[in-house]
Amino acid sequence: MAFFRSIAALSKLRSRVGQQSNIANSVRLLQTQTTSNLDLYSELKELIPEYQERVKKVKKDYGTVQLGNTTVDMVIGGMRGMTALLWLGSSVDPDEGIRFRGMTIPDCQKKLPAAIPGGEPMPEAILWLLLTGKIPSKQQVDSLSQELRSRATVPDYAFKTIDALPVSAHPMTQFATGVMALQTQSEFQKAYESGISKSRYWEPTYEDCMNLIARVPAVAAYVYRRIYKDGKIIPLDDSLDYGANYSHMLGFDDPKMLDFMRLYITIHSDHEGGNVSSHTAHLVASPLSDPYLAFAAALNGLAGPLHGLANQVINVGTLEVLRWIRSIVAEFGTPHISTDQLKDYVYKTLNSGQVIPGYGHGVLRKTDPRYTCQREFALKHLPDDPLFLLVSKLKEVVPPILTELGKVKNPWPNVDAHSGVLLNYFGLTEENYFTVLFGVSRSFGIAPQVCLAL
Ligand SMILES: CC(=O)SCCNC(=O)CCNC(=O)[C@H](O)C(C)(C)COP(=O)(O)OP(=O)(O)OC[C@H]1O[C@@H](n2cnc3c(N)ncnc32)[C@H](O)[C@@H]1OP(=O)(O)O
Ligand SMILES: O=C([O-])CC(=O)C(=O)O
Numbered sequence: 001m002a003f004f005r006s007i008a009a010l011s012k013l014r015s016r017v018g019q020q021s022n023i024a025n026s027v028r029l030l031q032t033q034t035t036s037n038l039d040l041y042s043e044l045k046e047l048i049p050e051y052q053e054r055v056k057k058v059k060k061d062y063g064t065v066q067l068g069n070t071t072v073d074m075v076i077g078g079m080r081g082m083t084a085l086l087w088l089g090s091s092v093d094p095d096e097g098i099r100f101r102g103m104t105i106p107d108c109q110k111k112l113p114a115a116i117p118g119g120e121p122m123p124e125a126i127l128w129l130l131l132t133g134k135i136p137s138k139q140q141v142d143s144l145s146q147e148l149r150s151r152a153t154v155p156d157y158a159f160k161t162i163d164a165l166p167v168s169a170h171p172m173t174q175f176a177t178g179v180m181a182l183q184t185q186s187e188f189q190k191a192y193e194s195g196i197s198k199s200r201y202w203e204p205t206y207e208d209c210m211n212l213i214a215r216v217p218a219v220a221a222y223v224y225r226r227i228y229k230d231g232k233i234i235p236l237d238d239s240l241d242y243g244a245n246y247s248h249m250l251g252f253d254d255p256k257m258l259d260f261m262r263l264y265i266t267i268h269s270d271h272e273g274g275n276v277s278s279h280t281a282h283l284v285a286s287p288l289s290d291p292y293l294a295f296a297a298a299l300n301g302l303a304g305p306l307h308g309l310a311n312q313v314i315n316v317g318t319l320e321v322l323r324w325i326r327s328i329v330a331e332f333g334t335p336h337i338s339t340d341q342l343k344d345y346v347y348k349t350l351n352s353g354q355v356i357p358g359y360g361h362g363v364l365r366k367t368d369p370r371y372t373c374q375r376e377f378a379l380k381h382l383p384d385d386p387l388f389l390l391v392s393k394l395k396e397v398v399p400p401i402l403t404e405l406g407k408v409k410n411p412w413p414n415v416d417a418h419s420g421v422l423l424n425y426f427g428l429t430e431e432n433y434f435t436v437l438f439g440v441s442r443s444f445g446i447a448p449q450v451c452l453a454l
Contacts, residue, residue, distance in 0.1 A: 038143045041206065043132055044451075048202050051452065055086075079274075080362065085282060087273030088452050089130040089445055097369035098271055100126060101133045105267060105373045112266075113138040115241050116255070120263035120377075123242045123444060124148065127213065130270060131448040145241045151214035152236055158182055159222055171223050171433045172303040176296050178219035183292035185211065192288065201288070201454040208291040209447035216443050217242070220436050221249035228430050246440060250428065256381050257426040263377060264419065267370045268438050270445025274363070276301035277308065277439075281446040282453065291450050298446055299439045308438040310357040311416035312431045337390065342397045350401070358417025359398050361410045367395075370415035378422060387421045 037043040067083040074082045090100045100108060112121035112135060124144040128136035136144070158181035162174050191204035218236065225233055234249045243262035247253070252261075273282055277298040285294035302308035349356060361368065378388045395413055402411035420434055428434075 038140055039147065040128060040131065040140075040144055040210075043134075044202075044206065047132055048452070049199075052199070085273045085279070086453075087278070087282075087449060088133075089448055090270040090272055092272040092363050094363055094365040097364060097366070098267075100270060101129050103129070105369050108266065109373070111135055113141045115244065115262060116259065119259045121266045122262050123265040123269070123441075126266045126269050127444050127448070130445060131451070142241075148210070148214040148242055149236065149238060149245070151211050152218060154182070154215050154218045154222075155185070157184075158219060162219075162222060162226065167227055170303070171227060171436045172299060172309070172439065174223040174226070175220055175436045175439055176299040176303075178223065179212075179216065179292060179296045179299065182212065182215055182219065183290065183296070186290040186292055187211070188288075188290040202451050205291060205451050205454055209451055212291055212295060213443050213447055216440050217246035217249060220440050221246065223436060224250050224430075224433055228433070252426055252428060254426055257428075260377060260381075260422055260426065263373065264422075264437060265441040265444065267373060268415065268419075268441035270442075270449075272363070273449065275307065276304065277442050278446060278449070282449060285450045285453065291447060294450055295443055295446055298442060302439055302442060303435060305357070306355070308416070308435045308442075310414075311419050311434045311438065337393070339393065339397060342390075342393055343401065346394075346398055346401050350405070356398055356402065359402060359411060359413055360408055361412075361414050364412070364414065365410050367412040368414040371413045371418045374415075374418040374422060378418070378425075382422070382425050385421070385425050387424055391418060391421045 037046070070082060074080055088101075090098055092098050096104070098105065103111065108121045108126065108129075112125035112129065114120060115122055122141055122145075124141045125136055128134070128140060128144060158178050161181035162178045165174055165177060187204040187207040188201070192201075196204065222233060225231055229251060234251055236245055237248050240248055240258075241262070243265050244258040246265070247258050247261040252258075271278065273279055280301040281294040281298035284297040285291065289297075305312075346356060375392070378385070382388055394417070398413070399411035402408040419437075420431060423429075423434060423437070424431075
């Protein structure tokens with residue numbers, strides 16, 4: 001299976017050709033400027049032409065600079081470890097994890113606007129940051145919230161297209177089908193057919209990206225309500241921001257769940273360009289397939305159990321353990337499972353030829369900071385939840401066993417090992433649906449990259 005690793009961001013290009021500070025200066029784009037347009041389009045209209053010029057200049061001045069050697073392992077491993085793509089939004093350091101435009105998750109939690117005092121960063125804020133490289137004000141974020149709501153209407157035929165599938169179809173299949181139905185509204189396709197100039201491709205692409213991001217929660221919520229709640233649809237609430245609205249349309253209005261949803265979307269948005277979903281979108285968009293086509297393709301990659309679907313599998317695992325906890329509780333009157341019992345469970349999984357879902361990574365070599373921030377959220381809001389305690393215990397038990405195997409490069413937990421426990425706590429217990437949440441979030445990372453690659 002091919003995992004493509006990328007050059008991540010221009011900042012990574014800097015470190016790879018470290019001494020050549022001229023390159024560093026040339027590629028330090030967008031991040032240091034301080035325009036203050038209230039709407040994102042006006043902001044980008046100033047920034048993108050300059051970005052395009054800088055990319056041209058880097059190409060002209062440094063186009064022949066070598067960025068490393070290609071080994072047989074890299075080729076067999078599906079370009080793993082090969083510097084191969086330009087990815088502006090984020091970069092992943094093996095030890096430190098994700099940085100969005102240079103900002104770690106704790107930086108984002110400190111600096112990006114929240115919907116409530118002391119709350120989690122809003123997805124609208126990460127979108128602004130990924131697209132512009134700048135930290136938006138609360139006013140800018142609120143204006144973006146409003147704009148996304150105004151774009152959120154989904155045509156009825158998209159729902160009917162989903163209805164043509166059996167209810168038993170996997171939620172990811174239904175979601176990707178709904179996204180394909182939205183594609184008929186592509187502004188890029190229309191503009192291309194009418195002969196738009198190359199330098200302006202980004203404009204209808206931006207329209208498509210914003211419409212796509214605005215509309216996917218309604219499609220995703222429809223899939224959830226159709227499969228699990230007898231098709232009773234909950235309409236968008238005009239007073240809510242993006243993350244809160246998605247949770248609301250799913251049927252969850254606990255303020256803590258709304259804030260968790262904001263955090264969830266923020267941290268799942270982007271993970272450099274080499275992961276399967278992001279790379280797929282980048283590849284599919286490169287021949288000018290529009291953002292809907294690129295995003296639907298990405299969803300199909302995300303639906304693989306070694307990528308996004310791992311969050312579903314870990315929950316099948318944990319729910320099995322939960323059933324086990326219940327039987328222990330029934331028998332002994334206590335929910336505490338011993339470390340030895342858990343170890344046996346992990347060995348049983350490995351001995352049956354399966355991987356331990358939620359552990360390991362193509363790039364990371366330490367615990368995923370996305371796992372850590374979800375753990376911190378859980379410690380704050382549900383410290384005594386039995387499933388959370390179990391997931392915490394798994395973190396003690398699994399890494400030494402994986403290390404013992406001698407071949408696993410990263411025995412530590414990744415993002416997928418934790419999200420399900422939190423969703424389950426708030427009542428979203430249908431684990432087959434979890435990857436759809438991941439998909440909605442990933443539109444935030446993919447869309448800016450598709451826009452900026454033009
Ligand atoms: C959002 C995300 O996509 S995060 C990742 C989500 N996926 C998972 O959690 C699934 C479990 N993890 C895995 O399967 C892997 O760690 C991957 C796919 C994420 C990364 O794969 P790789 O880069 O090939 O990992 P690595 O180089 O460490 O693999 C070496 C060996 O260790 C094994 N290994 C890696 N992780 C695990 C694990 N969690 N459990 C058991 N074995 C593992 C590999 O299967 C491979 O075995 P093989 O040589 O017999 O084929
Ligand atoms: O980076 C990867 O290979 C997988 C991952 O964690 C993601 O896409 O979020």
